[in-house]
Amino acid sequence: MNNGTKKNIDASIKESDDDDIEILEEEYKENEQLKFDIGALSLDSEAKSSKTSVSNITTPIKEPENQGAVSLHLLSNEQKTPKTNIKFSKRIDVIEEYKKRVADKLPLNLVVIGHVDAGKSTLMGHLLYLLGEVNERAMRQYERDSSKIGKSSFAYAWVLDETGEERNRGITMDIAIRKFETENRRFTLLDAPGHRDFIPNMISGASQADVSILVVDATVGEFESGFEANGQTKEHALLIRSLGVQQLVVAVNKLDTVKWSKARYDEIIEKLGAFLSQAGFKKDKIAYIPCSGLTGENIIHRSPDILNWYSGETLIQQIDKFEPPTRLLENPFRLSVADFFKGGIGNVSGVTVTGRIESGTIQTGEEIAVIPGGERGVVKALTINEESSKWAAAGDSVMLTLTELDILQLKIGSILCPPSQPVPITSHFLARIVVFDVKIPITRGFPVILHRQSLNEPANIIKLVDIINKNTGEIVKKNPRHLPKSTTATVEIKLSNRPIPLETFKDNKELGRIMLRKGGETVAAGVVVDVSFPKLLDIAYDTNSHFALYLF
Numbered sequence: 184m185n186n187g188t189k190k191n192i193d194a195s196i197k198e199s200d201d202d203d204i205e206i207l208e209e210e211y212k213e214n215e216q217l218k219f220d221i222g223a224l225s226l227d228s229e230a231k232s233s234k235t236s237v238s239n240i241t242t243p244i245k246e247p248e249n250q251g252a253v254s255l256h257l258l259s260n261e262q263k264t265p266k267t268n269i270k271f272s273k274r275i276d277v278i279e280e281y282k283k284r285v286a287d288k289l290p291l292n293l294v295v296i297g298h299v300d301a302g303k304s305t306l307m308g309h310l311l312y313l314l315g316e317v318n319e320r321a322m323r324q325y326e327r328d329s330s331k332i333g334k335s336s337f338a339y340a341w342v343l344d345e346t347g348e349e350r351n352r353g354i355t356m357d358i359a360i361r362k363f364e365t366e367n368r369r370f371t372l373l374d375a376p377g378h379r380d381f382i383p384n385m386i387s388g389a390s391q392a393d394v395s396i397l398v399v400d401a402t403v404g405e406f407e408s409g410f411e412a413n414g415q416t417k418e419h420a421l422l423i424r425s426l427g428v429q430q431l432v433v434a435v436n437k438l439d440t441v442k443w444s445k446a447r448y449d450e451i452i453e454k455l456g457a458f459l460s461q462a463g464f465k466k467d468k469i470a471y472i473p474c475s476g477l478t479g480e481n482i483i484h485r486s487p488d489i490l491n492w493y494s495g496e497t498l499i500q501q502i503d504k505f506e507p508p509t510r511l512l513e514n515p516f517r518l519s520v521a522d523f524f525k526g527g528i529g530n531v532s533g534v535t536v537t538g539r540i541e542s543g544t545i546q547t548g549e550e551i552a553v554i555p556g557g558e559r560g561v562v563k564a565l566t567i568n569e570e571s572s573k574w575a576a577a578g579d580s581v582m583l584t585l586t587e588l589d590i591l592q593l594k595i596g597s598i599l600c601p602p603s604q605p606v607p608i609t610s611h612f613l614a615r616i617v618v619f620d621v622k623i624p625i626t627r628g629f630p631v632i633l634h635r636q637s638l639n640e641p642a643n644i645i646k647l648v649d650i651i652n653k654n655t656g657e658i659v660k661k662n663p664r665h666l667p668k669s670t671t672a673t674v675e676i677k678l679s680n681r682p683i684p685l686e687t688f689k690d691n692k693e694l695g696r697i698m699l700r701k702g703g704e705t706v707a708a709g710v711v712v713d714v715s716f717p718k719l720l721d722i723a724y725d726t727n728s729h730f731a732l733y734l735f
């Protein structure tokens with residue numbers, strides 16, 4: 184294991200706690216050797232992969248046809264076992280450059296979540312305005328235009344809700360991205376839609392986040408409807424925790440509607456606190472801020488006669504305290520494609536891909552492969568948050584213009600990676616999941632939509648392997664017939680239409696997280712344990728040619 188990889192693993196160990204979702208991650212930390220043993224399904228994939236020499240030999244990896252019937256498919260060993268200890272002869276020492284960049288202010292991706300109409304866009308729009316990110320003229324224009332259509336209360340929300348449809352409907356539909364800085368942090372703000380119809384967009388945005396603001400509406404009845412079974416407060420909080428977000432600021436918003444009542448504030452934080460601990464947030468990683476996005480109270484300033492019972496931080500002071508996340512800088516480069524289009528950045532022609540770098544680094548001039556497919560392209564231009572750059576690193580949301588690449592080879596959710604270190608693709612894998620508040624228990628064959636970053640694909644839970652005691656990690660039942668709510672379990676999942684790029688959590692904690700949804704509700708979240716399914720068949724295996732024959 185190289186030092187960088189070890190550092191990443193150590194850091195993720197430090198972050199762990201002992202809650203439901205954390206239990207999944209615990210499995211990995213007990214394992215310095217990175218051996219993995221799940222009951223009868225014992226394997227030692229890291230040991231195997233570390234023996235694999237990573238050569239320059241690369242094989243175009245073709246996406247196999249639909250797996251309705253049994254089909255034979257060739258994969259290279261390299262694809263199966265990406266390794267991290269490769270030295271690139273890069274022109275720029277990106278890790279050094281990255282250190283210089285963050286020495287000044289730490290970059291963080293911040294997602295704002297919460298039930299529909301909790302006031303997310305208004306709060307963040309107002310915050311951007313108070314920070315000087317929206318100029319006076321534009322703000323006055325928003326006020327005039329919103330009042331013209333009888334929606335003057337939405338003026339601050341319009342800073343973020345930019346499309347006509349969003350403004351007319353008064354709801355956020357897609358993720359809005361803005362930048363702002365506090366004294367010690369440089370934020371990329373992702374404003375997520377609260378409406379349940381747009382949860383896939385919310386997942387896509389939240390999967391890019393390091394930290395989060397959860398906005399709750401303090402209005403009598405509104406907090407309650409966001410918090411009940413069908414409300415998005417709980418679902419969003421569970422989703423972001425499952426996506427690896429550990430630090431949370433809860434904005435107890437619209438306190439103006441309850442006359443700045445301390446009793447109401449206390450009631451809300453008590454109810455939420457109990458739930459958030461269950462959802463896996465550590466108490467010392469959650470901060471509660473009383474505020475009003477509409478009046479601006481306690482965003483940057485506080486009037487002592489309004490919140491006279493509160494002496495804590497303002498919203499800005501609190502978010503300035505978010506801690507730096509662990510970036511997988513030394514892992515192989517991985518970018519999950521969030522979107523793509525024909526045309527390039529500036530004068531460069533080509534195909535442009537947007538997404539977040541999940542791990543590793545990239546610089547202009549480098550060659551990448553698109554998985555699945557194996558199509559190659561060369562990075563000709565790149566921007567980080569719309570600013571031109573020669574390089575980018577894990578955690579950056581980027582646009583890459585690629586030349587020599589056929590746009591037809593791109594799909595949302597494809598992974599860009601170095602041709603010598605391709606991400607595995609799989610249509611059948613083993614995962615450890617936590618079952619959410621499901622009405623009907625999960626049974627064998629259960630159909631789901633699998634989410635991984637921006638990718639969503641139909642799949643089935645084809646085998647319930649075991650149920651695990653969430654406190655001890657021990658297997659309490661093998662081959663269960665069903666998985667009721669709150670169970671932690673190991674399951675086999677099979678993609679219905681096509682194989683997808685996926686990595687185990689221990690190889691890449693960003694690409695190794697999945698979310699399972701059904702009928703518009705999130706039914707489970709978890710981590711990928713093994714992607715080398717079905718097991719290698721001894722039909723043909725030629726160690727010299729670096730090829731293994733797999734049966735899908």
Ligand SMILES: Nc1nc2c(ncn2[C@@H]2O[C@H](COP(=O)(O)OP(=O)(O)OP(=O)(O)O)[C@@H](O)[C@H]2O)c(=O)[nH]1
Binds near residue numbers: 301353476
């Ligand atoms: N009284 C009061 N109203 C607020 C406050 N914040 C937002 N609102 C109002 O609540 C409504 C919804 O606000 P938005 O900011 O669009 O809510 P949202 O959470 O972004 O909505 P979605 O993104 O669609 O989920 C608007 O009418 C706002 O003016 C507040 O602090 N006090």
